[in-house]
Amino acid sequence: AGTEGLSFRLRVNVCRGLGDNPEATSYICGVGQKNSPINGDNTKPQSLETTMRQWGLENETENLKKTLKEGSETLLRRIIEHENRLDDEEKGNVGAQTDVIGIDYILSKRNGVYAPIGIEVNSHDCTINCQLYEFMNPDLAGLSVGPLIQTMCERSQRYAMSGKVVVVVGAGGSSKKFIWPAAKKENIRVVLVDCLPNHEIPDVARYLEYDFTDHTQDETHAKNIVQMLLKHGAELDGCCTFWEDCVPLAARICDMLDLDGIGLKGAMIAKKKSSTQNTLCDRTADIPHFPRTYLYAERCHHIENECDLENAEKSVEFPAIMKLEYGSSAVGVKLVHDMGEAKEHLSSLQEKLTCEEDHPGIGLGYGNSMLMMKYLEGTEHDIDVVLYNRKLVAAFVSDNGPTKKGFFTETAACMPSCLPKDKVGQIVTAAYQCCVEIGLVSGAFNVEMKMTPAGPKLIEINARMGGFYLRDWIKEIYGVDLLRCVFMTACGIKPLINKPKPRYQMMGVMCVPSVHAPIFKNSQTYDLIKNLHTMGHIRYNAIEDEIEDVDFETEEPMCNIAVHAGNVAQAKEKLLNFCTLFHLSTEEYDVNRFLGNFKENMI
Incomplete structure (x- = not known):
């Protein structure tokens, strides 16, 4: 009703986003007389959704938008691929490239289904009507060129470094x-x-x-x-x-x-886990706009001998956690239920792990002393923060599945976090506060926390960039490279990160030698997994370059296999299907249980 004699023209704006990934940003329509040319000069911009409702086609909107997005992004991708094959002279000049295009469509009904037909592509005036629309809708300001601006900032930072x-x-x-x-x-x-x-x-x-x-x-x-x-x-x-x-x-x-650097004071406190907790426990003063810092920490005890254990028992209740004071992995972490177990674990560990050569890379270069602290209930999370001169530049939260029983090794992970929005804000604030309160200044830091029923509690601070799969995931999901952030802050340059939105949901599972060694020792299976990674169907992050280099005698994760999808439920289903296909889930290593907490608004 009301559209007789009228038609509309649809403009899709596509920008070169981070990593040269095309991103469709705006879907703008102009309505005019169907017997006359319709363009941006003789129409007023309105949304695709409103236009489809106007024509009584609201039920077609979702499928149409999906088709437009895929087709428009594919077109810019083909242009980028073509330009990459050209030399500078053929492109027009050094660095010349197409960063934004506008594609005009009309709708045609084919076999009872409305399909978009492209009628024009240009890159010289493609944002004019999109920006007119944003001027009329200020809450959408910047939508049409957001990815392009990010790409420009990305190039500038690369040039600066x-x-x-x-x-x-x-x-x-x-x-x-x-x-x-x-x-x-x-x-x-x-x-x-x-x-x-x-x-x-x-x-x-x-x-x-x-x-x-x-x-x-x-x-x-x-x-x-x-x-x-x-x-x-x-x-x-x-x-x-x-x-x-x-x-x-x-x-x-x-x-x-x-x-410029992370700060010597902060580095020393972060390296000694008991110092980290005890320093934060002493931060009881009021801080404007922040909770009191001591609320995030638990008093810890440095352990070198049985006498230290007996002193610790006076203030730490069992069950308690014991771990290496300077450790950098789950090696040596144990839940002890009484003094007998605590003494036995201390004796066993100090007998087996005496120096760096006994287990390279887990912190024994600082000695084999331990700590004892309260066992914290709750879900475990990693918060990777970027600081510059004690100011928070960015933070990325991921969720961990329950640790492997008896070993405290990670089993599964999910990013972005499934926590409610307010809980994400709570845990990011906690991680930031803990970092600056121990003296960290500039850099990328990995903070491990538990979300307890009473809010976030610190496990430990790793005063360096998060390892294993974290840099790769953050780059894939948000387009932010923590590696460059580390180099930039080290050179006294503040990284420019504009609250990036996640491109998709990622979920992964750890593989451990005791369960998965036979699977990865099968060369056909191993090659297939690597090929699936190369084709982009999965993300495969390994601790060692080749499977032959894996230490199958330890129970440390050997790799992480992840999938990406549109939401948490889809990612979980996709990962479970993969694990079933490759026999990664067993009765002993129940991947379904490890992924159990990963659901929207997890508490």
Whole structure:
């Protein structure tokens, strides 16, 4: 009714988003006489939804919009792929490329179904009517070009970092190998300090050999490394590390060279877990606009012998958690129910784990002392925060499934968080407060917390970028690269991150040797999983480059396999189907149970 003699023209705006991914942003219509040309100059912009209702086609809107989105984004993707094959002269100039297009459509009924027919594509005036529409609807301001602005900021940050010289202390394990090609791609010149076999030295701008294994001598190591750097005459822009054991050492080097960094005080407190908790417990003062910090922490006790255990028993109730004071994994973590179990665990651990060589990479370079603290009930979460000069730049929350019984190793993960919006705000605030209250200044930090019935409680702070799959997931979901954030803050440049919206829901499961070794030792299955990753059907993040390098004698996760979907329910169904197909779920390792908490507005 009311549309006789009228027709409409539909404009879809598509921008080059982060990672060169096309994103359809606006769907704007103009209504006019069907016997005359209809364009942006002789119509007033209105939404696709309103227009479809006007024509009595509201039931067709969802399918039409899906078709428009897929077709329009595919068109820009083809343009990008074509331009990538051209040289600078063929493109028109250095850096010339198509970043935004507008596609005009009309609707045609075919076999009883309305289908869009493209009639024009251009890139010179494609945002005019979209911006007119946003002017009339201020709450939508920036919608049509949002991804393009993000891409422009991304390019600017890449340019700002190009040619920077950054000292990286410690190469880390195989799971950190992505750092070197990623830095090289951004033209960041890495000076790596470590003591590696020749065949393990990565492709970096400069490699300085130095053995810092004994971290009890970090002050001496820092002085020696600074002398080496000055001797080589390197003009340094920053210094950082991605390896847990090297955090205090890198902070000392920053301090001695007067470089921007995470902050020596914060690095030292974060590395010693009991100091982290006890420092926060002492922060009882009122802070305007924030809860009191002590509410996030629990009093801890440093344990070196049985006498320390007996003292701890006076203030820590059983069951309690015991773990390595300087640990960087779940190795050594145990729930103890009485003093007998506590003494037995202390004795066993101090007998088996005496030095770094006993279990490389878990923090034994600082000794094998332990801590005891209250066991916290609730769901476990990771909060990866980016700080610059003590200000919160960004935070990304993920949910963890229940830990594997008896080992406290991670079983499953989900991002974005399924927590209610107010609980996400609560846990982000808690993570930020805990970081700045112990003295962390600038960088990307991984904070582990439990959401208890009374709110968030701190497990520990890792004063470096989150490891394993976290950087990869955050980059895939939000288009934010934590690796670049670390390099930027180390060089005194604030990362520009504009509250990115998640592109999809991701959910993954850990694979462990005791259950999954036979599956991954089957070369056909292993190759199929890697191929599915290459094709984009799954995300496969491994601790080791090759399956032959996995230590099948430990119960540490060997890899994470994840899927992405439109929402939590779809991601869970997709992951469970994959786990069934590849026999990843067993009676002993019940993936369905691990994913049980992952649902919208989980409490």
